Amino acid sequence: MAFEPPRRLVDALTERYGAPRADAWLGRLPALAADAVAARGLTVERLVAPGGRDSLLLLVRRPDGAPAALKIAPPFADPGGERAALAHWKGWGAVETYDADADAGGPGAGDGSVLIERLRPEVSLRSLPDAKALLEAAGTIRRLWVDPPEGHGFETVEERTGRQAGPMRAGRAPAVLVEAALDARAAMVGSAVDEVLLHGAFRQGKVLAGERAPWLAVGPEPVVGERAYDLARPARDRVEDLVASESGASSARRRMNRLADSLDVDRDRLRAWALFRAVESATRALDAGRGPAAEVLLEFASWL
Numbered sequence: 001m002a003f004e005p006p007r008r009l010v011d012a013l014t015e016r017y018g019a020p021r022a023d024a025w026l027g028r029l030p031a032l033a034a035d036a037v038a039a040r041g042l043t044v045e046r047l048v049a050p051g052g053r054d055s056l057l058l059l060v061r062r063p064d065g066a067p068a069a070l071k072i073a074p075p076f077a078d079p080g081g082e083r084a085a086l087a088h089w090k091g092w093g094a095v096e097t098y099d100a101d102a103d104a105g106g107p108g109a110g111d112g113s114v115l116i117e118r119l120r121p122e123v124s125l126r127s128l129p130d131a132k133a134l135l136e137a138a139g140t141i142r143r144l145w146v147d148p149p150e151g152h153g154f155e156t157v158e159e160r161t162g163r164q165a166g167p168m169r170a171g172r173a174p175a176v177l178v179e180a181a182l183d184a185r186a187a188m189v190g191s192a193v194d195e196v197l198l199h200g201a202f203r204q205g206k207v208l209a210g211e212r213a214p215w216l217a218v219g220p221e222p223v224v225g226e227r228a229y230d231l232a233r234p235a236r237d238r239v240e241d242l243v244a245s246e247s248g249a250s251s252a253r254r255r256m257n258r259l260a261d262s263l264d265v266d267r268d269r270l271r272a273w274a275l276f277r278a279v280e281s282a283t284r285a286l287d288a289g290r291g292p293a294a295e296v297l298l299e300f301a302s303w304l
Contacts, residue, residue: 002030008050009054069121235252
């Protein structure tokens with residue numbers, strides 16, 4: 001199965017996991033895709049580009065002709081965690097998986113692939129006016145916040161953000177913002193208010209139009225922790241527009257407060273996690289040479 005991986009996937013994997021690991025997996029990707037397709041008896045219609053940032057997405061037909069999508073991710077992106085979260089949500093607020101038997105040795109076991117219901121990859125909440133998108137995002141993410149399965153193996157917010165703290169200290173972001181972000185994290189993990197299953201990477205671009213439901217979340221990086229952590233990334237959706245506005249700082253704070261209030265999340269806890277996650281993202285952007293993107297994130301962080 002011959003194809004060129006989408007450039008966004010190549011760049012994102014290289015930035016997050018390093019060129020050696022990314023290149024090694026990308027070199028095997030055509031063979032992995034062919035094997036995953038053959039194991040399920042699928043017919044490939046097309047590759048989705050630009051596609052995801054951590055996985056390849058193919059639009060396929062199942063043996064009975066029903067439409068579906070095949071997602072293939074590298075092992076270091078924890079595709080097993082995504083599959084487990086989707087299976088636990090059972091299509092409630094999120095895309096449904098057809099690989100429920102993967103853990104028992106069925107298709108998808110160990111190869112980083114998962115067969116999911118087909119949504120409309122070209123239509124996300126970003127296609128809506130911001131006020132409407134915020135409303136739909138709140139309704140979607142609320143459905144995902146459920147108790148994690150008993151004996152789960154999901155990473156916790158404390159563990160994930162603890163891993164990120166080292167690179168932040170060693171990075172090139174302004175020290176004053178890094179220290180403020182790390183102080184905010186320390187205060188939050190020391191006083192966690194709830195423990196639920198979180199999407200982990202939720203934002204407007206991760207909510208796609210579907211047939212079974214108007215909007216469904218995709219691409220989770222599941223983690224267990226407090227709800228405010230999960231809202232920190234959508235709090236800065238369309239941040240470029242906010243930074244370009246003369247009233248950007250006040251608009252961003254009002255927007256964040258509306259989001260927190262609509263989901264009964266403490267405003268100060270959301271602000272703290274928004275600060276941490278913005279600075280962490282800016283650190284990675286700087287390390288990857290994406291200066292303009294980092295500047296926008298740091299401007300947003302300075303408002304908090």
